[in-house]
Amino acid sequence: MSVPSDALASGQGAAGAPAAGAVVSRSAPVHVTGRARGPGSGRAGRLSQLGIVVTLSVIAFVGLFPFLFMLVTSFKTNEQYFTSFWRPAWPPHLANYVDAFTQIAPYFVTTVVVAAGSIVGALALCTVAAFVMARYQFPGRRLLFGAIALLLMVPGIASLIPSFLLMQQLDLLNTRLVLMIPHVVGGAVLGTLLMKTFVEQLPQEFFDAALVDGASGTRMFGSIVLPLSLPVVGTIALVTVIGVWNDFFWPLLTVSQNELRTISVGLEFFNGQNGTNYGPLFAGYVLASLPLLLLFTFLSKHFLAGLSGGLTGSK
Amino acid sequence: MTSTGTSALTPAAPRRARRRVPWLVYLALLPLVAVLGVFAYYPAASGIWLSFQDGVPAIGMEFVGLDNYRTMLDDALFWRSFRNLGVIFLFGITVGWLLPMLSAELLISLRSARLQFLFRTLLIAPMAFPGVVLVLLWAAMYQPNDGLINRFLESVGLGALQQNWLGDPDLALLALLFIGFPFVAGLPFLVFLTALQNIPVEIFEACALDGCGRIRRLFRIDLPLMASQIKLLIFLTTIGVLQYGFAAYLTTGGGPNGATEVPVLRMLAEAFQGSEWGYAAALSTVLFILALALSVVIFRVRKEDPGVRPI
Structure with a gap:
């Protein structure tokens, strides 16, 4: 836990934004000094951030998928719909x-x-x-x-x-x-x-x-x-x-x-x-x-x- | 949402009194009162009156007392439809809230404000599509022959799991409820998110100092601080569930074999197909009374602990 949390300094300025500060460590003992936010600093923190981004991306993708499928399919002829079900078909059928x-x-x-x-x-x-x-x-x-x-x-x-x-x-x-x-x-x-x-x-x-x-x-x-x-x-x-x-x-x-x-x-x-x-x-x-x-x-x-x-x- | 604003301001009102005989005031209020009286209060009252009658309104009605309600109690489909509402409600507040809660927690844990904004927008974007489009798209995805879900199962070698999703009595209700998965684009997510964003950072800091983990924080801090919002959501979900019927009408029509039957569909079928207007009115009266009773109960509970609202 000796790694200085430089990454956090950037977030420090936005103290007014409550959401930006709602970061809490997942690694056990943390030294929180003064107003510093207990961060999962360094590599572990970045990894968990990456995990969050991946998870949220999956959720967002699943939610939007029917609409993406709708958009892609809306440009297909009936034949194209059956031959290339998953992929976009060319030319678009306007x-x-x-x-x-x-x-x-x-x-x-x-x-x-x-x-x-x-x-x-x-x-x-x-x-x-x-x-x-x-x-x-x-x-x-x-x-x-x-x-x-x-x-x-x-x-x-x-x-x-x-x-x-x-x-x-x-x-x-x-x-x-x-x-x-x-x-x-x-x-x-x-x-x-x-x-x-x-x-x-x-x-x-x-x-x-x-x-x-x-x-x-x-x-x-x-x-x-x-x-x-x-x-x-x-x-x-x-x-x-x-x-x-x-x-x-x-x-x-x-x-x-x-x-x-x-x-x-x-x-x-x-x-x-x-x-x-x-x-x-x-x-x-x-x-x-x-x-x-x-x-x-x-x-x-x-x-x-x-x-x-x-x-x-x-x- | 309105009670605080009004009661607080009433004491100031007397000094605004200017007219001794406020005829003009009543004249100004007349249009609203007339419209609400004719198109809101009259139908509500006449619906209750209609529920004690039998016949076709245009031809002639006959007073039958509580007969419609007695028929209702003996109607197996009626009980089935309310049992389904129970399932829909339970599903809504458990599975339906799990991913919105998880997403809100994950979102506020993101350090980058830009990423937060991006994901928030992406997660709620499905809300911008008309409900009909969402339901019809899912209906197409559930198609047994060339629907997306069965196609997907086949293409990943799980063809054995293919189902007639909306046509199988054992699966239809569950399939219906999964329309809109992962349910993040909705009011619960927005309410959870706002509630979490309103929790002071100091509380999270203190929590981290004491070395409490993320799961523990969820149960010890986040959820208790969201109690009043969760109550509001339960109220809104209750009212929403009582009116459930739109997705079922578009996809299953209450079938197969009553598996997705709900009171609203029963009511419409009795009135418009069966011409049993009195019985339909009795069904809608039951819905109305349930909604009113549950609102009163939930608002009572809310009033008892006004202090739990964070900040």
């Missing part, structure tokens, strides 16, 4: 993508329209309500908040059957509106809770100053609350997009016209249409994955918050 796109393009259009409509609807409902609930005192305020928070605990699938019957009575089946409604409701519930917390945390001085200047409640909402709450708006938008993209049972049951299918249900139908024609099939999967992948790449942090239903974002 016609698969044309084939797949013509079939799933309508689902993209519907999904985008439904997501946009749901976001607008949810935001219209939740921003106003959250502002009022956060900044005004009125009888029934707590009751209302409790009634909204309670909805967060109700699993959506439990009201699937009665919701379907309601839509049937309202003659809304096979419309885009019916696809939006659950996401408007879900987005409004989550949005009200997130937004209320956010508005409550805004400094009271903003509102006092606005009052002195004679601003009305509407004015305060439009000029103070809305512009400041864009991050929350973004989270709600992302949650809704991911929700619409992955929603399955609701569009499956409420919509039977092909061009009204959203991407998840559309893909299942597309899957049935193409059977074991793996080239176009996997090309369709790739296309269906691309938009969310792009969001993930460019908005990684918010995306994760969105995936967990705003859970990590609200902490």
Whole structure:
């Protein structure tokens, strides 16, 4: 243990990053002096680091393998799929993508329209309500908040059957509106809770100053609350997009016209249409994955918050 | 997640009171209340009411009391579907959390911040793919004739192990549960990782000073400090498991022979194929009550020890 741990000195600077410091020796007696992190120094430490890298690489590879296989296969003809199952085949068969796109393009259009409509609807409902609930005192305020928070605990699938019957009575089946409604409701519930917390945390001085200047409640909402709450708006938008993209049972049951299918249900139908024609099939999967992948790449942090239903974002 | 923020701020609210008759406030809240009332509360209530009736809603319903619930208790497939949920839950919190936990531990042990970022991104990247794509890909991989898994077994000389993965009643549920292996791309991994990153370095240092090994640290320090996060995950897993059905619908449809039957699939089949709307509503009411009861239990437990949250 006499080997000086030079390798660690570099990590020392990043004392602020908690993750970088979470290194603990696996070799028995260690001299830890001062703030030095007990490291498995020298060769043993480097070896174990290598072991970690190898293990993590294997896990990451296994997790990503189906998607890699999908990507490689999406460029193959059916013949190539059987002759060179494991290896990429040359030349790439781009016609698969044309084939797949013509079939799933309508689902993209519907999904985008439904997501946009749901976001607008949810935001219209939740921003106003959250502002009022956060900044005004009125009888029934707590009751209302409790009634909204309670909805967060109700699993959506439990009201699937009665919701379907309601839509049937309202003659809304096979419309885009019916696809939006659950996401408007879900987005409004989550949005009200997130937004209320956010508005409550805004400094009271903003509102006092606005009052002195004679601003009305509407004015305060439009000029103070809305512009400041864009991050929350973004989270709600992302949650809704991911929700619409992955929603399955609701569009499956409420919509039977092909061009009204959203991407998840559309893909299942597309899957049935193409059977074991793996080239176009996997090309369709790739296309269906691309938009969310792009969001993930460019908005990684918010995306994760969105995936967990705003859970990590609200902490 | 919301309770702390609201209760803490309520005392400050009275000084914001400005209107004596807050009609405008109620007017502003009306749209939200109306939408939630019609599309959230009404279906929930009418679902419970429907569960006491029999017939087809468009034609005519008849009040039958608890008949639907009695049928349920005698329905072997109902018990089978809940037994499967138990298996799914147990699998989820054991096998399903093992690799995420291991990956999180390994990741924070990496010294290079760049490598940490790289692996974190690679490990969670599968989350960015739509769930349907993941399930359909696995279904293709499980294909008995030209599926990837059987092909692989054949090419490494283990052809004898080839199976009809999703078609064999003994294997189907397990095969279904392995969809998404190694399960690292998910909320548990992110929660474990955040929890571990939040443990102060000093604790690890003290632990190393006392000469405790890695395994011992896991059980004596890491896991106890993650207790509250694990509880939250158990809650989320419970709610998720009750709603399980999506992967089963796409791959096995509840078969073969009820091996992968789950309540959600039962409910849909009863309503849309069997036209037993009352019975379907009774099933969904049971799911609803279970979810509510379990939420209350878990949140009660969480409230009792608010001090365990690290930092």
